[in-house]
Amino acid sequence: MPEATPERPYHHxxxxxxxxxxxxxxxxEHGADQLSLRDLAREIGVSHAAPRRHFPxxxxxxxxxxxxxxxxxxxxxxxxxxEAAEEFPARVRATMTAYTRFATENAALLELMYSxxxxxxxxxxxxxxxxxxxxxxxxxxxxxxxxxxEAGDPERIGIVLFATLQGIATIINGNIVKPELLDGLVxxxxxxxxxxxxPLG
Amino acid sequence: MPEATPERPYHHxxxxxxxxxxxxxxxxEHGADQLSLRDLAREIGVSHAAPRRHFPxxxxxxxxxxxxxxxxxxxxxxxxxxEAAEEFPARVRATMTAYTRFATENAALLELMYSxxxxxxxxxxxxxxxxxxxxxxxxxxxxxxxxxxEAGDPERIGIVLFATLQGIATIINGNIVKPELLDGLVxxxxxxxxxxxxPLG
DNA sequence: CTACAAAGTAGGCACTGACAACTATGTTGT
DNA sequence: ACAACATAGTTGTCAGTGCCTACTTTGTAG
Numbered sequence: 001m002p003e004a005t006p007e008r009p010y011h012h013x014x015x016x017x018x019x020x021x022x023x024x025x026x027x028x029e030h031g032a033d034q035l036s037l038r039d040l041a042r043e044i045g046v047s048h049a050a051p052r053r054h055f056p057x058x059x060x061x062x063x064x065x066x067x068x069x070x071x072x073x074x075x076x077x078x079x080x081x082x083e084a085a086e087e088f089p090a091r092v093r094a095t096m097t098a099y100t101r102f103a104t105e106n107a108a109l110l111e112l113m114y115s116x117x118x119x120x121x122x123x124x125x126x127x128x129x130x131x132x133x134x135x136x137x138x139x140x141x142x143x144x145x146x147x148x149x150e151a152g153d154p155e156r157i158g159i160v161l162f163a164t165l166q167g168i169a170t171i172i173n174g175n176i177v178k179p180e181l182l183d184g185l186v187x188x189x190x191x192x193x194x195x196x197x198x199p200l201g
Numbered sequence: 202m203p204e205a206t207p208e209r210p211y212h213h214x215x216x217x218x219x220x221x222x223x224x225x226x227x228x229x230e231h232g233a234d235q236l237s238l239r240d241l242a243r244e245i246g247v248s249h250a251a252p253r254r255h256f257p258x259x260x261x262x263x264x265x266x267x268x269x270x271x272x273x274x275x276x277x278x279x280x281x282x283x284e285a286a287e288e289f290p291a292r293v294r295a296t297m298t299a300y301t302r303f304a305t306e307n308a309a310l311l312e313l314m315y316s317x318x319x320x321x322x323x324x325x326x327x328x329x330x331x332x333x334x335x336x337x338x339x340x341x342x343x344x345x346x347x348x349x350x351e352a353g354d355p356e357r358i359g360i361v362l363f364a365t366l367q368g369i370a371t372i373i374n375g376n377i378v379k380p381e382l383l384d385g386l387v388x389x390x391x392x393x394x395x396x397x398x399x400p401l402g
Numbered sequence: 403c404t405a406c407a408a409a410g411t412a413g414g415c416a417c418t419g420a421c422a423a424c425t426a427t428g429t430t431g432t
Numbered sequence: 433a434c435a436a437c438a439t440a441g442t443t444g445t446c447a448g449t450g451c452c453t454a455c456t457t458t459g460t461a462g
Contacts, residue, residue, distance in 0.1 A: 114375035167368030196397025
C-alpha cells in the first residue's frame with residue numbers, strides 16, 4: 001500500500017549529494033567543528049544512521065568535502081586562466097586573484113583542504129590537490145618559455161608561488177590582518193614574484 | 202583529619218598550567234579534534250568539572266594554546282635574530298628558517314593559531330599575533346635602512362614575507378608536498394624575496 | 403517471482419561539553 | 433582566634449554526538 005503523501009520516498013535517491021551540499025552550507029555558516037552528521041540527517045529528513053551508508057564516519061564526509069574543494073578550486077583557476085590574456089604577467093595575476101578569491105570565499109573549506117596530516121585515508125585529498133599544483137607548474141613553464149622567468153626547477157618555483165597565495169589567504173581568513181588589505185597584498189606578491197624570478201641581466 | 206596519603210591535595214596548585222601543558226602534548230600527539238577536557242582532567246587527576254574553573258569552555262582552552270603559541274613563536278624568532286649576523290640577507294634567512302622550523306614542529310598548534318575567524322573572544326589571539334608581525338616589520342625597515350630593500354610600505358612587504366612562510370608551512374604540514382622539500386623551498390623563497398624586493402638599478 | 407544487494411530505520415552504547423549544587427581549602431578583617 | 437568570603441575543587445545530571453548492530457523496505461537481476 002503506497003503512502004498517500006509520497007513526499008519522502010524510502011529511498012532518497014541521492015542522499016550522498018544531498019549530504020555534501022548540506023554539509024558545505026553548514027561548513028560555511030558554522031564551521032567544521034559544528035558540523036554534525038545527525039544534524040545533517042535531520043535537515044535532509046532521513047534517520048540519524050542513514051549517512052553511514054555513504055560515509056563510513058564523520059571524517060570521511062569531511063574528506064569528501066576537501067576533495068571536492070580542490071576540484072572546484074582547480075576549475076576556478078582554469079576558467080580564470082582561460083579568460084586571461086596571453087602575456088605571462090596577466091596570467092599570473094589572474095591565477096593569483098582567482099586563488100585568493102576562492103580561498104577567502106571558502107575559508108572553512110580551505111582549512112579542511114590543508115588539514116590532511118598523515119591520517120590514513122588522506123591520500124584522496126593529496127591526489128585531488130595535484131590538479132591545481134600541476135596547473136601552477138604549467139604556468140611557470142610557460143613563463144620560462146616566454147622568457148619572463150629565470151630557468152630553474154619549475155615545480156619548486158610554482159610551489160613557492162602557491163604557498164604565498166595560501167599564506168595570504170590564511171592570514172586574512174584568520175583575521176590577523178584586515179580583509180581590505182587583500183588586494184594590495186596580492187598586488188605586492190605578484191610584483192615581487194615577477195621581479196624576483198625574472199632572468200638576470 | 203588530614204588524609205594519610207597527601208599525594209593529591211585538594212587544591213592542585215597550578216591546574217591551569219598543568220592543563221595547558223597536557224593539552225599541548227595531546228594536541229601534538231593526537232590533534233585538536235581529539236582533545237577532550239575530560240581526558241585532560243583524568244590524566245592530571247582532577248574531576249571532570251575542575252577545568253571549568255580555569256577555562257569557561259573548550260574553545261577558551263584552545264584559544265589559550267593559540268596565544269601561547271604566538272608567544273613562543275615570537276620568542277623563537279627573536280632568539281634566531283639575536284644569534285644572526287648583521288647583514289640583512291643573513292637575518293632574513295635566519296628568521297625564515299626559524300619560522301618554518303617552529304611551524305613544522307608544531308603543526309597542529311599552528312592550525313589553531315590561524316583558525317581564529319571572527320569568533321568572539323579571538324581578540325586575544327589577534328593581539329598575540331601582533332608581536333611576531335611587528336618583528337617582521339622591524340626587519341623590513343632595517344633592510345630598507347641598509348639599502349637592501351626598495352622603499353615602500355614595510356608592513357605590506359613584511360606581511361607578504363610572513364604569508365609566504367606560513368604558506369610553505371601549511372603545504373608541508375598538510376602533506377601536500379614532501380617534507381624533504383622544505384629546505385629547498387625556503388631557500389627559493391628567500392632568494393626570490395631578496396631579488397624581488399631589492400632596489401631597482 | 404524469488405533471491406539478493408542497496409539504502410534507510412530503530413535502538414543502544416560510551417563519551418563529551420556544559421551546567422548546577424555542594425564542599426573543601428586559603429585568605430582576610432576584626 | 434575566628435567568622436566571612438573568595439577560590440578551587442567535587443559529584444551528579446542533561447542533551448547531544450558518533451559509531452555500532454540488528455532489522456526493514458525497496459530496487460534489481462536471474
